[in-house]
Amino acid sequence: MQIPELDSIPTLIDEVHEAKQERPRPHLGASMLGHKCDRWLWLSFRWAVVEKFSGRMLRLFRRGHNEEQQIINDLRAIGLDVRTPSEGQSRVDFDCHVSGSIDARIEKGVPGAVKTPHIAEFKTHSLKSFNELNSKGVQAAKPMHWAQMQVYMWGTGLDRALYVAVCKDDDRLYTERVRLDKEAAQKFVDRGRRITLSDRMPEPLSVDPTWYECKYCPGHDQCFGSKTTKEVNCRTCAHSSALSDSTWHCARWDDIIPTDAQHHGCEAHVLHPDLVPWERKDSANEWQAVYVIKGKTLVNGEPGPGVYSSKELLANADACADEDLQKLRDAWPGSRVTG
Numbered sequence: 348m349q350i351p352e353l354d355s356i357p358t359l360i361d362e363v364h365e366a367k368q369e370r371p372r373p374h375l376g377a378s379m380l381g382h383k384c385d386r387w388l389w390l391s392f393r394w395a396v397v398e399k400f401s402g403r404m405l406r407l408f409r410r411g412h413n414e415e416q417q418i419i420n421d422l423r424a425i426g427l428d429v430r431t432p433s434e435g436q437s438r439v440d441f442d443c444h445v446s447g448s449i450d451a452r453i454e455k456g457v458p459g460a461v462k463t464p465h466i467a468e469f470k471t472h473s474l475k476s477f478n479e480l481n482s483k484g485v486q487a488a489k490p491m492h493w494a495q496m497q498v499y500m501w502g503t504g505l506d507r508a509l510y511v512a513v514c515k516d517d518d519r520l521y522t523e524r525v526r527l528d529k530e531a532a533q534k535f536v537d538r539g540r541r542i543t544l545s546d547r548m549p550e551p552l553s554v555d556p557t558w559y560e561c562k563y564c565p566g567h568d569q570c571f572g573s574k575t576t577k578e579v580n581c582r583t584c585a586h587s588s589a590l591s592d593s594t595w596h597c598a599r600w601d602d603i604i605p606t607d608a609q610h611h612g613c614e615a616h617v618l619h620p621d622l623v624p625w626e627r628k629d630s631a632n633e634w635q636a637v638y639v640i641k642g643k644t645l646v647n648g649e650p651g652p653g654v655y656s657s658k659e660l661l662a663n664a665d666a667c668a669d670e671d672l673q674k675l676r677d678a679w680p681g682s683r684v685t686g
Contacts (some may be wrong), residue, residue: 361402
């Protein structure tokens, strides 16, 4: 008799990984500066769209991370002097919330330029992606990877980078030395600073919801669907602003917001007007917003009689606009709309 297959094991493994989703990064990473869409960069930096990954994808990310050490071992084996982040400074910071961490730095030994220091960037690729890279080169095939290296070179004062890619299907390797393009690097960093310091949401890459670069974007619903964020945190609040010293300031409390506190926000949270589809009217209270939902005027701010929290509006805006429910809520102090 054949032993029954344990189909539940892969599912259970993936569930473990999915339960340990990482929080969104506090900065706009250098790895993202080559992304084509300003709006997606703004939405992700503002934690307005927080991408949730499947267990399978998280395991793929782990595989890529684990591969880095194997690449480093191989490079050292052929005589390259590779310094890992644990052995030296890896952070590259441009202020205005724009920063990143290099995979490694090669002090010497790269064939063809044995005395020249290089930034090292390591990536894993599927078969299709690897073949395209091998055919076109990194700048044409993977422009975001190229932009990432440009920013790292400019930030560290180096003018060479070594790109090492491995094909996950057959273990082929691809290497390419990349020169610094100062003008391009400056433009990438300036773009990042402009996006992080913007209080308003930029225009999208396309206004066509079927455009291939938009169709599978995690921000598709924000642009073309509900146009409503699902996240309540300090960065989706109308009171908060990103400052050039890489901190966040809350106008409501007139104070700098610690990073840990930003993930949860406070009861006085007011939904940023660009992150909801509702018409906004003037409010007599500067710490509240007045939105028109289902033809009804609703106040968004610190919850109380006639004032709805952001969590309530996102849980069920239509219910909040229901007059009978409004009366019931006001009759029970402390009650909230939850769904």
